Every structure is written in C-alpha cells, then in structure tokens.
Amino acid sequence: MPAGKILKNRKRLLVTGASGLLGNKIIKLAEKDYSVAPTHRTKPLHSNSIELDITEAKDVRKVFHKFEPDKVIHTASETNVDMCEKEKDHAWKTNVDGSHNIALACSEVSATLVYISTDYVFDGRKGSYVEEDNPNPINYYGVTKLEGENQIIRNCRNYTILRTSVIYGWHPWKQNFATWVIESLRQQKEIAVVEDHYNTPTLADNLAQMALETSEKGLQGLYHASGSERVSRYTFAKQIAKTFNLDTSLIKPIKMHQLTAWIAERPKDSSLKTEKIQKHLKTKPLKITEGLNRMKREAEQ
Numbered sequence: 001m002p003a004g005k006i007l008k009n010r011k012r013l014l015v016t017g018a019s020g021l022l023g024n025k026i027i028k029l030a031e032k033d034y035s036v037a038p039t040h041r042t043k044p045l046h047s048n049s050i051e052l053d054i055t056e057a058k059d060v061r062k063v064f065h066k067f068e069p070d071k072v073i074h075t076a077s078e079t080n081v082d083m084c085e086k087e088k089d090h091a092w093k094t095n096v097d098g099s100h101n102i103a104l105a106c107s108e109v110s111a112t113l114v115y116i117s118t119d120y121v122f123d124g125r126k127g128s129y130v131e132e133d134n135p136n137p138i139n140y141y142g143v144t145k146l147e148g149e150n151q152i153i154r155n156c157r158n159y160t161i162l163r164t165s166v167i168y169g170w171h172p173w174k175q176n177f178a179t180w181v182i183e184s185l186r187q188q189k190e191i192a193v194v195e196d197h198y199n200t201p202t203l204a205d206n207l208a209q210m211a212l213e214t215s216e217k218g219l220q221g222l223y224h225a226s227g228s229e230r231v232s233r234y235t236f237a238k239q240i241a242k243t244f245n246l247d248t249s250l251i252k253p254i255k256m257h258q259l260t261a262w263i264a265e266r267p268k269d270s271s272l273k274t275e276k277i278q279k280h281l282k283t284k285p286l287k288i289t290e291g292l293n294r295m296k297r298e299a300e301q
C-alpha cells in the first residue's frame with residue numbers, strides 16, 4: 001500500500017472518494033501545497049491513490065496511522081439516490097458506518113475533518129434552506145447522510161460539515177446532470193427534464209476550492225456550500241444548452257410526478273442559502289452562468 005506522496009515540511013491531506021467528481025478536484029487543487037493521499041474504492045484516478053474501503057474499520061485505521069494526515073476531507077459516499085433506496089444495508093454501511101470509521105480515525109491521529117453532506121437532508125417543502133433549518137429527509141440517501149453528520153459530530157473533535165447540492169463538472173468517466181445534458185444534446189437526443197424540482201447547482205471545482213479553504217482556515221461547525229443560485233432542473237438544462245451552443249428545443253419540461261424511473265422520492269425544493277459560509281471564505285459560491293462558463297473554458301483548454 002503506498003503511503004501517499006509525503007513531501008518534507010508540507011501538511012498532509014487525505015481525501016476519501018478521490019476517484020469521484022468532487023474528490024479528484026480537491027486533490028488536483030491541493031497537490032501543489034500539500035502532501036496528498038487520495039483514496040478510492042474501485043478505480044484509482046491518481047497515480048498515488050490508495051485503495052481503501054471506508055466500511056472496513058481496520059483498513060481505515062491502518063491507512064490513517066501510516067499516512068498520519070493533518071487534514072482529511074471525506075467525500076466518499078454512496079451517492080446513487082435510487083440505489084440507497086433499494087439497497088438500504090449497503091447505503092447505511094457506506095454513508096453511516098463509513099463516516100463513523102473516518103471520524104474515529106481522525107480523532108485517533110488528531111486530524112481535522114471536513115465532511116461533505118447534502119441538501120437532501122431537507123424535505124424540500126420550504127426551499128432556500130439556512131443552517132438553522134430542521135432537517136427532515138424524505139429518502140434513504142438523505143437519512144444516511146444526516147446520520148453520517150451525527151457520526152461526525154459525536155466522534156470527531158475538530159470537524160466541519162459542508163452541505164452541498166447537485167454537483168456538476170467534468171470527470172474522466174463519471175456522468176453528472178450537466179455532462180448528461182451536453183452528451184444527449186450533442187447526439188440530437190430529446191430529453192425530458194423536471195420543471196418543478198429546485199436546487200442550487202454547484203460546480204465541482206468551486207466546491208473543491210471552498211472545501212480546501214474551509215480545511216485550511218479550520219472553520220468549525222455546519223455550513224451550506226453550494227452554488228449561489230436557486231434554479232429548476234429545466235432552467236438549468238436550458239442554461240447548459242445555451243452555454244455549450246446546443247439546441248434548447250430538444251429539452252422538454254415534465255413534472256416530478258411523471259418521472260416513473262425514480263425509485264426514491266426527491267425533495268421538491270432543496271435549494272441552500274450560502275450567506276454563512278460567504279462571510280468566512282475568500283472563495284465565493286458561483287452563479288449558474290459563472291459555473292457553466294468556467295466548465296466551458298476548461299473544455300476548451
């Protein structure tokens with residue numbers, strides 16, 4: 001097992017889920033200033049990535065005691081909302097027991113922990129949620145992510161919880177809402193997108209910067225860290241198409257109740273307010289057009 005890239009006089013950062021959409025962006029940003037230990041479960045994305053299943057407490061302890069991180073950003077999760085609904089034991093094991101293992105290991109090696117949570121801890125009846133609003137998840141993914149938060153609070157001395165919403169951006173092999181819209185429209189495929197489902201889409205690169213700055217500054221407690229604009233999925237899809245010069249007429253509006261493919265119920269409006277974190281960070285949550293333009297520039301490089 002490689003111990004991550006240890007460079008003298010540098011702080012050590014361990015990132016779980018570094019093969020994922022968010023985790024890999026954090027590693028890319030951090031590797032110029034930190035000794036980084038990216039970890040993955042199935043498929044490495046970085047040459048020095050460590051294979052680590054967070055549900056295996058013994059393995060987690062082994063990796064943490066070997067690398068001795070100063071800072072940990074825990075992004076690993078079962079993120080497939082419908083799979084969490086179908087395979088509840090697997091979802092609990094990954095999102096709750098896994099987070100428990102990470103929190104305990106952080107305490108053992110005195111590392112600070114940033115845990116990435118979700119807007120799906122809310123029921124979606126109110127929208128524009130602030131940190132003081134009461135969570136009330138309506139699907140099992142939300143239940144496990146909220147219990148993951150509780151595990152962090154109970155078992156870790158020095159932690160931050162960042163709740164985010166609809167992460168989008170480029171990834172070598174994983175699809176997300178934005179890349180699905182782009183790929184479908186490029187192939188001239190018509191797509192149906194819900195017009196009564198609201199959230200605050202978040203560019204992965206922007207969230208990676210916020211998460212890293214949060215960790216660097218040692219912020220403590222609970223923060224909402226998403227894009228700054230509330231939007232329906234339908235409007236978001238249209239904005240994606242416009243930014244990438246694709247045919248917006250291929251996007252057809254539908255209602256949430258017409259979507260038969262969804263197994264888990266989704267909160268209708270789980271948009272987040274980000275004023276609290278904006279007071280503490282230099283990195284600002286991006287508006288939709290800012291995020292999409294940045295994604296487009298990245299593709300053109």
Ligand SMILES: NC(=O)c1ccc[n+]([C@@H]2O[C@H](COP(=O)([O-])OP(=O)(O)OC[C@H]3O[C@@H](n4cnc5c(N)ncnc54)[C@H](OP(=O)(O)O)[C@@H]3O)[C@@H](O)[C@H]2O)c1
Binds near residue numbers: 075078
């Ligand atoms: N995506 C969204 O729209 C969204 C919205 C709100 C909140 N979030 C939260 O944001 C975080 C990052 O999301 P993301 O979209 O970047 O995730 P993602 O692309 O789905 O990646 C998930 C990562 O978790 C790893 N993982 C899964 N099970 C694991 C296990 N048992 N042990 C170790 N690693 C495991 C995966 O590893 P392998 O791929 O190598 O198996 C992968 O690296 C998650 O905590 C998620 O709950 C996401």
